[in-house]
Amino acid sequence: MEFSFSPEEQKLLEEVRAFIKAETTDALLAESEELGHIYGGKEGRKFIKKFASHGWLTPNWPAEYGGLGTSATVAFAIREEMARAAVPLIFVAAHMAGPTIMHFGSQEMKDKWLLPIARGEVEFCLGYTEPQAGSDLAALRIRAVDKGDYFLLNGQKMFNTHAHVADYHWLGTITDPDAKKYRGMSLMIVDLKSPGIDIRPMVTMAGWQTNEVFYEDVKVPKENLVGELNAGFFYVMHALDYERMFPLAIYARLVDEVIEYARNTTVDGEPLARNPVVRQKLAQLKIEIAANRHLYYRLAHMLDHGQVPNYQASMQKLFATETVQHITNTAMEVLGMFGLLKKGSKWAVLAGNTERYYRTSVVETIYAGTSEIQRNIIALRGLELPRK
Amino acid sequence: MNYDLNEEQKMIKESAHRFLAEACSSDFVREMIEDEKGFTPEFWGKMAELGWMGLPFPEEVGGAGMTFLDLAILLTEMGYYCVPGPFFSTVVLGGLTVLEAGNDEQKSRILSEVAAGKRILTLAWLEEGGTWSPEGIRLRAESRDDQFLLSGTKLFVPDAHVADTIVVAARTGDAPDEISLFEVDANAPGVDITLLDTLAGDKLCEVVFNNVKIPGANLLGKEGGAWPVLNNTLLKAAVGKAAEMDGGSQKALEFAVGYTKERVQFDKLIGTYQAIQHHCANMLMYADTGHFLMAHAAWKIAEGLPFEEEASMCKAWVSEAHRKLVALAHQVLGGVGFMEEHDLQLYFRRAKTAEVAFGDATFHRERVAQAVGL
Known part of the structure; x- marks a missing residue:
């Protein structure tokens, strides 16, 4: 066992940190916050292309x-740095x-897509969820019909956040509606500027936008089919094991801010930091952040040892996102009435971060597989509990 | 970063697993709970032969020169099998304290006998106040000529009734942390030991010292300077207990998961019900997080790095996670797990015992709060 980075890894991470520090602008942070830290905005692209x-x-x-041919551990550590800096860190193309x-x-397909993805030149949007297909992904209805030279698509997507x-x-x-469950779905890459695509905003309680995407007779070239029909x-299940990777660092930073706040705030003549309940x-x-960090780096460790994270990825997602909600709720508790004040409000503390993160944290235990789905996976795949 | 055991550690784990499966059956554990001594010379001798007693001590004193992380791996297996007897008292509490506080003569004399399985140690720390703070140590050691006189009562001293040597933490001055450590012969005149009846049937004792004369040469370390040593022992013992709990978690999880695959209700295996699946998923999450926090703290100790924050994080988390895990196992097993004949009750008893030992979650969270600048 070894719980530290090698000197080379540390050196690289220091370079990354220095770059982020030097290149992060207020405009980038504002955009990143507005978009919920997904990649694709104007400022984000400017920053990430240079970063990439x-x-x-x-x-x-x-x-x-x-790439640089580094370990997955380095990739995970870099992502942790990006999260800490609150720059765009959710990448569909690069990470999924x-x-x-x-x-x-x-x-x-590799020759066409991988280099532009690695350079940050293109960003994808996950197109899985539909109105009737949330956790039950096999209930998809959107149809792609083989027309010889191309696929013809009709249907609707929902909660497609990057669109x-x-x-x-x-x-x-769906490419074979008559096939058994799980056997009739294909993945394809579709240009979002294609005629027949209509993207409509859905505004979340976090303030950022997700989307409905409507497909009406959209033509997709055959070469855009990913892998086998x-x-x-x-493939989606496989990719989800990569998607479930939650560095937590933005929320970890909130904890540090609240600790600082507790040290500098006097309540009834005593520093808040002296209150035993607050301390506890x-x-x-x-402690939970430290535990999550182990679950996170275990995934990197597995990837570096030729294993595909499986229930371990579910566990990390589950633990991280439940910790997130524990963090935001505790932060609200410590701040009391001041936690309610929005950014820019008179008397707001911690730049209104607590109020904002309290709202954004709601979705963490829902997207990319709800906590319940993750527990199913841990039980069925990790502990091999009976399916019937 | 690397989350795998090395080859040597895998060997410790496998050989301990093999030996204990045979030598430490449920019947034996139950017998030892009833037994006044709480262990047998045969069992003790076999563990000594395997080199376990000297595992973390330097080779110069007859030890194996292995690390605290290696020891933690052994303790995990011991926790899995509910190993009875004074191993923890001897090696972790007594042994590591002597190793840190003792002079060369003391280390070589005491630890070589420990490594050979010929000397049982324990550490007398707590008193009526029941706290792990230096202020809680009120038993006085009065300096008289070239000896010390010990008077007072120690509580919750594990395995004192079978120990050869009791390492005693005593007050030698009025400043809060003016504490000294003494090597005390458990059979010395004036030492009076009473076994206390406990939840888990482990052997905690009251030890009364009535003007016990201690030769000056039996002072371990500097007079009045023992607190940093004791604090390190406390943290190492906390991580060691967490390692035992790690093993206990594995066993309780096995009980629960095994049962979900055989118990039928409403015509289906109960493991097919999501309520049960989610209990089991939570158990695995407690087990994995606890394991990593324990391993991280043990690794820090092994590497000679500062370990205060990690050790307290580990004990704070594992104390609660392990208890919750066992509670979920009880829920999954239903009435069967409540039966005295099912071994889950042994783990339930030990879980609470380990939780309060060497600082509970609240105690260690306060330590974490200090470490993070609160």
Whole structure:
């Protein structure tokens, strides 16, 4: 066992940190906050293209596809740094679609997509969820009909969060409606500027936008099919094991801010930090953050040892997101009435972060597989409990 | 970063697993709970032969020169099998304290006998106040000529009734942390030991010292300077207990998961019900997080790095996570787990015992609060 980074890893991380510090602008942070830290906005693209030119967006990819050939551990650590800095850190192309293309795509597909993805030039949007297909992804209805030269798509997606800022849709679509469950879905890459696509905003309680996407007779070139026809469900499950990777660092920073606040705030003549209940609660958050960090780096460790994270990814997602809600709720508790004040409000403390994160944290235990789905996976795959 | 055991550690784990499966059956554990001594010379001798008693001590004193992380791996297996007897008292509490506080002569004399399985140690710390703070130590050691006179009562001293040597923490001055450590012969005149009846049947004792004469040479370390040593022992013992709980968690999880695959209700295996699946998922989450926090703290100790924050994080988390895990196992097993004949009750008893030992979650969270600048 070894719980530290090597000197080379540390050096690289210091460079990343220095870059982020030097290149982060107020405009970038504002945009990142507005978009919920997804990638695709104007400022984000400017920043990430420069960032990616060092190979840091996809550090563990091989050099031929724009990476540095580092360990997954380094990739995870870089992502942790990005999260701490609150810059864009949710990448569909680089962290979800890219690895799937690398594993299952044809050589042509790899040659066409991987380098632009690694350079941060293109961003994808996950296209899985539909009104009737949330946790039950196999209930998809959107249809792609084989028309010889192309697929013709009709149907609707929902809660597709990157759609209004991304370039391409990473779309799960039914290609064989008569097939058994899980056997009739394919993945394809769709240009979001294609005629027949209509993107409509859905505004969340966090303030940022997600989308409905309507498809009406949209033509998709055959070459945009990912891997094998009708194998999409398998690829999606595989990709979800990569998607579930939650560095927590933005929320961890909130804990540090609240600790600082407690040290500098006097309540009834005593520093808040002296209150034993406050001390207990904040210490507990630090412990949970430390526990999450192990679950997080275990995933990197597995990837670096040739294993695909499975229930371990579910556990990390579950633990991280429940910790997030514990953090935001505790922060609200410690701040009391001041926690209610929004950014910019008179008397607001911690730049209104507590109020904002309290709202954003609601969705954490829902997207990318709810806590209940994660517990199912841990029980069925991790502990092999009976299915029937 | 690396989350795998090395080859040597895998060997410790496997050989301990193999040996204890045979030598430490449920019947044996139950017998030892009833037994006044709480262990047998045969069992003790076999563990000594395997080199366990000297595992974390330097080779110069007959030890194996292995690390605290290696010891933690052994303790995990011991926790899995509910190993009875004074191993923890001897090696972790007594042994590591002597190793840190003792001079060369004391270390070599005491630890070589420990490593050979010929000397049982324990540490007398707590008193009526029941706290792990230096202020809680009120038993006085009065300096008289070239000896010390010990008077007072120690409580919750594990395995004192079978120990050869009791390492005693005593007050030698009025400043809060003016504490000294003494090597005391458990059979010395004036030492009076009473076994206390406990939840888990582990052997906690009251030890009364009535003007016990201690030769000056039996002072371990500097007079009045023992608090930093004791504090380190406390934290190492906390991590060691967490390692035992780690093993206990594995066993309780096995009980629960095994049962979900055989118990049928409403015509289906209960493992098919999501309520049960989610209990089991939570158990695994408690087990994995606890394991990593324990391993991290043990690794820090092993590497000679500062370990205060990690050790307290570990004990704070594992104390509660392990208890919750066992409670979920009880819920999954239903009435069967409540039966005295099912071994889950042994783990339930030990879980609470380990939770309050060497500082509970509240105690260690306060330590974490200090460490993070609160």
